[in-house]
Amino acid sequence: MTEPSVQAEPGSECVLCPPLRFRINAMAGLPGEPSVLERDRDFLLMPDVAPLTDGHLLLVTREHRQCAGDFDERLWDRALHWRDRVARLYRHAYGTGELLLFEHGPALPQGGGACIDHAHWHFVPGTPGVRGVVERQGLPGSPAGYAAVRARFRAGRSYLLIEERGTATVHSGDGVRGQFLRWAVAAALNGATAPGTAPAGGTWRWQETFGLPESRRRFLRTLRTLRRASAALDGPPRRDHHDDSHQ
Numbered sequence: 376m377t378e379p380s381v382q383a384e385p386g387s388e389c390v391l392c393p394p395l396r397f398r399i400n401a402m403a404g405l406p407g408e409p410s411v412l413e414r415d416r417d418f419l420l421m422p423d424v425a426p427l428t429d430g431h432l433l434l435v436t437r438e439h440r441q442c443a444g445d446f447d448e449r450l451w452d453r454a455l456h457w458r459d460r461v462a463r464l465y466r467h468a469y470g471t472g473e474l475l476l477f478e479h480g481p482a483l484p485q486g487g488g489a490c491i492d493h494a495h496w497h498f499v500p501g502t503p504g505v506r507g508v509v510e511r512q513g514l515p516g517s518p519a520g521y522a523a524v525r526a527r528f529r530a531g532r533s534y535l536l537i538e539e540r541g542t543a544t545v546h547s548g549d550g551v552r553g554q555f556l557r558w559a560v561a562a563a564l565n566g567a568t569a570p571g572t573a574p575a576g577g578t579w580r581w582q583e584t585f586g587l588p589e590s591r592r593r594f595l596r597t598l599r600t601l602r603r604a605s606a607a608l609d610g611p612p613r614r615d616h617h618d619d620s621h622q
């Protein structure tokens with residue numbers, strides 16, 4: 376199978392921008408636009424096309440941005456509201472509001488970073504212990520929020536952002552292999568965390584799994600389960616009243 380293009384060109388080449396936004400879904404015979412669980416003017420929330428576990432979601436900017444370090448403060452704040460929304464969906468669907476948030480910062484010409492070079496946050500229900508896996512790979516993190524992530528991006532550096540058990544840390548993403556965080560999550564979920572060890576019985580590269588029957592079933596199950604949760608809860612996060620009046 377030929378790997379789908381994950382080039383970063385804004386516009387026509389980006390697989391998370393129109394017109395290619397749902398091309399990968401179509402290649403896998405999965406719903407595209409109808410797989411968007413919720414949306415607002417800034418973001419789309421939808422299942423990862425090759426979910427690492429049930430409930431694996433992506434929060435994707437509607438406009439092309441390279442990464443969350445490329446957000447302004449308003450957009451970052453909106454993304455955090457979406458994080459809280461996902462926690463509510465998970466609590467309803469899976470019985471826990473605990474979640475893992477991860478982002479492989481910007482892809483760099485010298486390697487490292489994103490699986491797709493368009494801003495997206497990954498969400499997985501539960502707290503599998505990904506920070507520990509990443510740190511054991513020699514990538515210590517420091518507590519971080521918007522300013523730290525933005526500073527790394529503006530300095531032309533890549534980063535790994537992990538929020539787990541209510542704490543966000545940023546780790547250097549310079550030189551790490553592509554999809555390193557997908558590997559780390561798969562390793563944490565499978566308990567195989569020795570340096571360089573592949574997760575037991577699994578693969579993490581989305582290009583290798585996105586069309587396979589088990590992956591497709593997981594995608595569709597995630598969509599069904601979270602659609603029910605979405606319908607049962609109030610709508611997507613509301614924009615604060617004053618948002619528009621102070622611009």
Ligand SMILES: [Zn+2]
Binds near residue numbers: 386392440
């Ligand atoms: Zn894009």
Ligand SMILES: [Zn+2]
Binds near residue numbers: 495
């Ligand atoms: Zn990704």
